[in-house]
Amino acid sequence: MNFAQRMSLATDNPVDALVRFEDVKKSYDGINFVVKDLNLDVFRGEFLTMLGPSGSGKTTTLMMLGGFEQPTLGHILLDGKPVERLPPEKRNIGFVFQNYALFPHMTVAENVAFPLRYRGITGAAAKEKVRQALGRVSLDALGDRRPAQLSGGQQQRVALARTLVFEPSLVLMDEPLGALDKQLRERMQIEIKQLQTSLGITMVYVTHDQSEALTMSDRIAVFHDGRIQQLADPKTLYDEPSNRFVASFIGENNTMPCTLLGREGGVAIARMADGTTLKAAGANVSGTGANISVSVRPENISLAGKGVRAGLNRFSGKARDVFFLGDHMRLSVEAFGGQLVTARIPARQARHFALGEDVVLECGISECRLLEA
Amino acid sequence: MWLPSYATPSERIMRTLVVAFAVSVLLFLIAPLFIIVPLSFSKDPFFTLPVREYSLRWYADFFGNARWMNAIANSAVAAVMTTILATTLGTLAALGISRPDFPARRLIMALLISPMIVPIVIVAVGSYLFFGQFGLTNTRTGLVLAHTALATPFVVITVTATLSTYETNLTRAALSLGAPPSAAFFRVTLPNILPGVISGAIFAFATSFDEVVVALFMTAAEQRTLPVQMFSGIRDQINPTIMAAATLLLALSIILFAMLALLTRRRVK
Numbered sequence: 202m203n204f205a206q207r208m209s210l211a212t213d214n215p216v217d218a219l220v221r222f223e224d225v226k227k228s229y230d231g232i233n234f235v236v237k238d239l240n241l242d243v244f245r246g247e248f249l250t251m252l253g254p255s256g257s258g259k260t261t262t263l264m265m266l267g268g269f270e271q272p273t274l275g276h277i278l279l280d281g282k283p284v285e286r287l288p289p290e291k292r293n294i295g296f297v298f299q300n301y302a303l304f305p306h307m308t309v310a311e312n313v314a315f316p317l318r319y320r321g322i323t324g325a326a327a328k329e330k331v332r333q334a335l336g337r338v339s340l341d342a343l344g345d346r347r348p349a350q351l352s353g354g355q356q357q358r359v360a361l362a363r364t365l366v367f368e369p370s371l372v373l374m375d376e377p378l379g380a381l382d383k384q385l386r387e388r389m390q391i392e393i394k395q396l397q398t399s400l401g402i403t404m405v406y407v408t409h410d411q412s413e414a415l416t417m418s419d420r421i422a423v424f425h426d427g428r429i430q431q432l433a434d435p436k437t438l439y440d441e442p443s444n445r446f447v448a449s450f451i452g453e454n455n456t457m458p459c460t461l462l463g464r465e466g467g468v469a470i471a472r473m474a475d476g477t478t479l480k481a482a483g484a485n486v487s488g489t490g491a492n493i494s495v496s497v498r499p500e501n502i503s504l505a506g507k508g509v510r511a512g513l514n515r516f517s518g519k520a521r522d523v524f525f526l527g528d529h530m531r532l533s534v535e536a537f538g539g540q541l542v543t544a545r546i547p548a549r550q551a552r553h554f555a556l557g558e559d560v561v562l563e564c565g566i567s568e569c570r571l572l573e574a
Numbered sequence: 575m576w577l578p579s580y581a582t583p584s585e586r587i588m589r590t591l592v593v594a595f596a597v598s599v600l601l602f603l604i605a606p607l608f609i610i611v612p613l614s615f616s617k618d619p620f621f622t623l624p625v626r627e628y629s630l631r632w633y634a635d636f637f638g639n640a641r642w643m644n645a646i647a648n649s650a651v652a653a654v655m656t657t658i659l660a661t662t663l664g665t666l667a668a669l670g671i672s673r674p675d676f677p678a679r680r681l682i683m684a685l686l687i688s689p690m691i692v693p694i695v696i697v698a699v700g701s702y703l704f705f706g707q708f709g710l711t712n713t714r715t716g717l718v719l720a721h722t723a724l725a726t727p728f729v730v731i732t733v734t735a736t737l738s739t740y741e742t743n744l745t746r747a748a749l750s751l752g753a754p755p756s757a758a759f760f761r762v763t764l765p766n767i768l769p770g771v772i773s774g775a776i777f778a779f780a781t782s783f784d785e786v787v788v789a790l791f792m793t794a795a796e797q798r799t800l801p802v803q804m805f806s807g808i809r810d811q812i813n814p815t816i817m818a819a820a821t822l823l824l825a826l827s828i829i830l831f832a833m834l835a836l837l838t839r840r841r842v843k
Contacts, residue, residue, distance in 0.1 A: 267746075267750060268749075268750075269746055269749075288749070288755075289746070289749040289750050290749045290750070290751075290752050290753055290754055290755070290758075292750075293752070294750065295750070296746070296747065296750035298743045298746070298747055299743070300741065300743065302741065302743040302744050302746065302747035303747075304744060304747075304748075304762055304766075305766065306765045306766060315748070315751050315753070315761075316751035316752050316753075319751070319752035319753055319754075319757070320752060363751065364751075367751070367752065
């Protein structure tokens with residue numbers, strides 16, 4: 202059963218939600234709300250990512266769940282019980298911090314053994330658990346080192362081992378890979394995901410890196426301006442963004458302002474700035490207001506083929522910028538009276554375009570989405 | 575520091591003048607302190623320089639005299655008690671004031687360090703009148719309390735400085751791993767701010783051990799501290815034993831500050 206299915210089963214069933222945010226609001230100064238009306242369920246065994254730019258409220262939400270901040274209003278339920286007043290040390294939640302927060306005055310093994318003492322595990326039993334935890338992150342030989350003697354990636358693993366050693370039911374991570382270089386980051390993404398799956402841990406992960414979120418998550422909550430803009434699995438999020446912010450934050454998108462003329466069947470007719478019309482797959486745009494746009498991803502725009510086919514929008518423009526990038530070509534075209542539209546042309550179709558040359562492009566109607574701001 | 579080989583004569587003269595000026599400023603600062611050292615080893619019962627004959631008789635006098643020994647013991651006890659009190663209070667105050675959500679931080683900080691700024695005579699008279707109400711004048715408790723007020727600001731300042739580079743997430747991590755707040759403090763926070771706490775403690779000890787004005791007001795003959803004993807010694811009979819006492823006090827200060835320097839060097843590493 203995948204998470205989309207489980208989600209549909211669980212929507213009305215709070216038992217399956219390990220964490221539930223109920224109308225949570227947070228303000229530090231009593232005037233501005235960093236988190237506004239948060240309602241979110243985290244399911245058992247799920248990898249949920251809170252994705253958003255800095256200042257969007259995602260880290261504050263994580264801190265409230267960890268117990269380091271208190272919600273101004275609303276409730277946080279852990280396993281069905283409200284925990285707003287429960288201090289962090291009583292929540293039994295694992296927390297991996299941005300800069301690992303390893304204790305510099307202790308060895309790696311002492312770091313990993315730290316949580317065991319407060320769970321009554323000492324002596325040989327503790328040693329065995331530490332050994333297992335370090336083995337799980339392939340650091341068996343480094344137990345006697347100090348954190349300062351380790352590389353960034355190794356420190357990250359120690360932080361993971363220290364969190365996993367007490368087998369928390371819920372692990373929170375605050376941009377844990379931010380300080381690593383790209384290659385290491387990608388390897389750690391896979392490792393963390395594998396650990397999470399094999400141990401069946403529920404994980405709430407905060408990042409501003411959309412590719413990280415897409416790689417690891419079962420579901421992604423996109424945060425902006427203190428609200429969840431969309432909560433969905435990675436594919437839905439990418440293919441069916443629910444508003445303009447999500448469309449531009451996840452991957453790349455051409456956002457073209459338009460007005461809604463009407464609907465034909467399930468397809469909306471949009472009039473662009475220069476009067477030409479595009480057809481777009483429905484989406485949930487209600488009114489005919491001015492703040493509407495057609496959104497289409499560069500990889501879904503191609504050079505127009507011969508003959509007109511059904512199910513395609515066709516439009517023309519003048520070539521502006523052309524970049525050849527090896528496997529593909531980026532072609533920016535000025536269309537709809539001044540709007541720049543970028544297309545990603547596969548390398549085998551690439552050819553020379555002169556500046557200002559007339560280009561005819563097409564894109565599938567089902568890939569054009571009508572969005573509100 | 576050294577000039578390159580192509581420096582012009584005027585640059586060399588300039589450099590020499592700067593060095594000479596710097597050295598004379600340093601001498602101006604420390605020469606009065608070191609005058610007492612040779613005097614304490616002089617055999618003469620009056621202060622003459624250069625010293626004609628060396629001896630340890632004033633040191634023998636110092637260590638053989640019950641009044642001096644009593645004064646040193648009084649100073650040590652008061653200083654140790656002051657250090658314990660001031661370090662505890664100052665560290666707690668610094669921890670509180672360093673919380674990001676602490677209200678009116680600057681105002682409270684100014685209040686906390688005000689004993690350092692207020693003229694010492696005013697602190698002394700104020701302490702005398704205030705503690706008198708509670709019968710604490712001429713008691714060791716009163717002296718320790720007054721010295722604690724003087725010493726605490728040093729601890730607040732050094733610990734606050736250390737906390738400014740302390741990663742708060744370490745404490746949060748300890749809590750998230752299940753440590754109760756007190757264990758998180760003693761096992762994680764304290765070991766990582768220890769250099770600041772120890773520097774503060776050294777300052778607190780030195781403040782109490784060297785202090786004379788408040789001690790003059792707050793002590794009777796039985797609680798007389800070393801600096802008070804020296805002060806009354808100067809007034810009553812000029813005697814080179816005072817020079818021996820001063821040299822010992824100077825040596826103690828140098829040792830304390832050497833410890834401090836070692837501590838800060840380790841912290842930089």
